[in-house]
Amino acid sequence: MAWFETWFNTPYYHILYKDRNFEEAENFISLLINDLQIPKHSKIIDLACGKGRHSVFLNKMGFEVLGLDLSEESISQNKIFENETLKFKVHDMRHPIYPEISKMKVDAVCNLFTSFGYFESEDDDKKVFRSVADVLEDNGFFVLDFLNEKWVKNTLVAEAVTTKGNIDFHISKRIEDQHVIKDIVFKDQGEDFHFYEKVKLHTLEEIGSYAAEFGFERVKTYGDYNLGTFDRDTSPRCINVFRKL
Ligand SMILES: C[S@@+](CC[C@H](N)C(=O)[O-])C[C@H]1O[C@@H](n2cnc3c(N)ncnc32)[C@H](O)[C@@H]1O
Incomplete structure (x- = not known):
């Protein structure tokens, strides 16, 4: 199994990143929707939605939202948020969305908080763009919120310990072959765990x-x-907004 099929499906991913919460998502989404002037009631897909923090807020703002994620665990937990205009489904972003997963084309697709760069092959990367292009209406937006590779290289902290709840996460990071690799080692209830994240620095x-x-x-x-404004040397993120021609 690839690392992203297991790590994101564990409770530990959510414990480690619990500070990246609903509040952070809401601030960003409010600014984004306002800046792009996406009309109310538009249809939006949150691709790789995780625990649904952006999906839920988009829906509260009046959008019709479909949250998709590979993690069965996250999607089954998100079901409690569902209503007439907010749905969640398990889906691998390398597969077509339209018309199997969404019977309708949509006005915007968001892929947020570094939910790209996981695949070994360029072919798989391109499948994501193809499936997004196929499900978007003409002039629809694709927002791809990615890390800024230069910033990652410039600010890399090789070793750190982060404590969340009762768990000390020992985190080491390195750059290898244009990927950032993050090793995550910890003990919980006497058991040793070791996960990693590997993201291509596109x-x-x-x-x-x-x-x-x-x-x-x-x-x-x-x-x-x-x-x-994006600055190659100093910006923490590289948040790309595309329009389908
Ligand atoms: C860094 S998390 C971000 C989650 C969410 N966007 C957020 O901001 O909280 C990345 C997400 O991508 C999902 N993911 C990984 N590979 C995927 C794939 N092939 N298809 C769909 N989702 C995937 C993971 O399960 C995880 O929820």
Whole structure:
């Protein structure tokens, strides 16, 4: 099994990242929707939605939302949030969304908080862009919130310990072959655990060229969750906004 099929499905991923919470998601989504002027009642897909923090808020703002994620655990927990205009489904983003998963085309697709860069093959990366292009209406938005590879390289902390609840997570990071690899080692109730994350450090240009290949044009690039201007050297994020032509 690939690392992303197991790690995100454990409770430990959610414990480690519990500070990346609903509040952070709500601030960002409010700014984003306002800046892109996406009309109320538009249909939005939250691709790789995790615990649904962006999906739930988008729905509260009046959008019709479908949250998709590979993690069965997260999707089954998200079911409590469902209503007429908010649904969650298990889905692998390398597979087509339209028309099997969503019978309708949508106005926007979001892929947020580094939910890309996991796959070994470029072919799989491209499948994501293809499936997003196929499910979007013309002029629909694709928001791909990715890390800024240069910032990751410039600010890498090789070793750290983060305590969340009763667990000390020992985290080591390294760059290898244009990937950032994060080893996560901890003990819980006497049992030893070791997980890792491995994310390909796609550049702005690589992401832009995938997008162009599948018929998107770049309309904006933000450098952080306050929608600051992207700066290659100093921005923590590389938040790409594309429009389907
Ligand atoms: C870093 S988390 C972000 C989750 C969510 N967007 C958020 O901001 O809380 C990445 C998510 O991608 C999901 N994921 C990983 N591989 C996937 C795939 N092939 N298809 C769909 N989702 C996937 C994981 O299960 C996980 O929920």
